[in-house]
Amino acid sequence: MEFGLSSDQQMLKDSIDRYLADHAGLTKARGFATSSSSRDDGLRRALAELGVCGLIIDEAHGGVGLRLLDAALVAESLGHYIAPAPFVANSVMAPLALMRAGSDAQKQNWLPRIAAGEVVVGAAVAESAAGAREGAGLRVQGQSITGKALFALDAPADAYLIAGANGTLYLVAAKAKGLAARPLSTIDKTRPVMELTFHGTPVEALPGSIGTDMLDRVLDAGRVMLAADTLGAASNMLDQAVAYANEREQFGRKIGSFQAVKHLCAEMAAALEPCRSMVWYAGFALDALPEEAHLSACHTKAHLAEVGKFVAKTATEVHGGMGFTDLLGLHYWFKRIGFNRQMLGSPERLREAAARAQSLIA
């Protein structure tokens, strides 16, 4: 019985944290948000060298061959340092789909290049994960596809993972005929998203996804990564709130000595600390507990969305007026958490999925 991180996992997390502490964080996020570029290739290549892009890709295809729990630890670090880098689609959802459902040719074509950081693969599966809005949805006719998909993650990318209404997964190159992409501006400037429109665009199915639950498994993996990202971002906000309250003085004393302030911090810690174990459990379930993985992913994403929202608001309040300013930059974490909450299923939707998974819906 061991419920915790192995020394290898701790080393992985420490090494990613060390790199991100120097090369990500507020200055980096702010620079990326205000630049005209929608990609930070320098950061991405550096992360590729650290193994982040090929983290779960098997060694035969140039990856590191780690598991989804390991990926969740990296996601937590990326959220902690609000890193403007592709991850959830490029490092997890697309490689997972390719490895489990891709043909040999598809694997050979994409996996080594993803692992090396030569290409980015996004995922435009919002409609499958959270329902279709604004007339979005894809119609598949033979080998071509028409329609639109909103909120493509890790965009702009060189290719996208998309899903047909029947759950079949496809990979489509960004340059494919009839595919147009336009950016959607969101609160979160660290992770751009795009809308994709398809007009008779040729697509290639991942053969192993036809008639299987592969789409759900890919979505669940993405959900756990977003939950882990929120865990990291919220932990950082709590750290910042505590540090600020221990330094800022009013009425002749540190504001952290007022119970009105310190109790807010205690409430954040009390809500957040079990989330760490919950994310570990969900990551481990994806790897090793198939019968629990879906339920655990839905609940973990939903619960982290609720706790994340509470921490984002409360940590901002502890900072007083400064928390509201761009100068302090706390809002980058606030917005990252807000973004994660809606992507790949809002908490209400995921709790409904959890109920369905337990046959609690007639």
Place this chain on the structure above:
Amino acid sequence: MDLSYGPEYQALRTEVRAFIDKHKDQAPRAGLRDTQTLAWQRLLIESGYAARTIPKEYGGYGANPDILESRIIAEEFASARVSSGLGGQGISMLVPTLLELGTEAQKKYFIPPTLRGEMVWCQGYSEPGAGSDLASLRTKAELDGDEWVVNGQKIWTSTAQFADWIFCLVRTEPNAPKHQGISFLLFSMKTPGIEVRPLVTMTGDATFNEVFFTDVRVPKHQIVGKRGEGWFVANSILRHERGSLGDPNATLSRYNALVELMKKETVDGCRLIDDPLLRDRLMRIQGRVMAMRANDLRLLSSKLNNTQAPLASMIVKLEGTELRHDLEGLAIDVLGELGVLYGDTPYLKDGGSWQYQYMFFLGLIIGGGTSQIQKNIISERGLGMPKEPKIASAKGG
């Protein structure tokens, strides 16, 4: 990550199951000291399922401490819904404290009958003027020859009306700083000068009592630790108590009962579980239960591997009791008007346990260190935030 207990533990699980199957008809349903309860307790100790790790010379079973063995035994009795033996403040709090800090004579005299359920204890701790600020307690004990003479009042004393003995905090050094002037005494509740008055709570039960001491004479040697060290002894007990409040496995079993209730009960002919609003609230609770269970796994693992997870442990009382109170409250809400039924009445569901537990857990949110005190502990000890500055005494000393 490895959530299996390992093959060496499977044999124990099988053995516990066989024991429960064979003997469950002898298990008591409730009660503190009827003959069936005492016989069951004796059987459990002999079989190694109660007092398992207490040394044989003090009346226990004498097994080496093994967290997973204890866990497996607890899991099996819980899932079979069979009594796992007596609890209470004597067994869960005083015995561990005596093992740690008692004299050899105290261990030999007090622990065996306590384990067998023949010596029932109550805890003399809080006072009307010393609740969250327990260290300001004023019940005093003065040495007169070979006896302490105790005068004062305690409150919130559970089971005082049945108890044979009390472990009690008293002020013995009135001139010392408040934390250093307290001693920890043990004395019989039959000692002349003790009056017990029941204190009826919002649940309708006399869960607690007030206890009054007038010139109660206690032999000098019935002290645990030295004079003035009672606060240290008391804190060693509090560590044992806090860990047991808000147990996520008990919460899970109540959650399962709530799901059954919502599947069974209907409104306008529709099952409650089919109402999307109620179902969403249920799922929110389930998410919180899952988070606390994962936290509990982490704590179990850190105990096994001697690693530290202080914050994960500090938040259990606060989060666990609040969660349980919310869970019981949801059951009342899903029952609507039926939720307010209480006592002997038609249409009562599950014996009125939802209302009872809802109220009882409000008591636990307050007792054992209020949620506000927990937040002080979490912020000051867990997060390293500054203490409230001391206010100079208005009375001027």
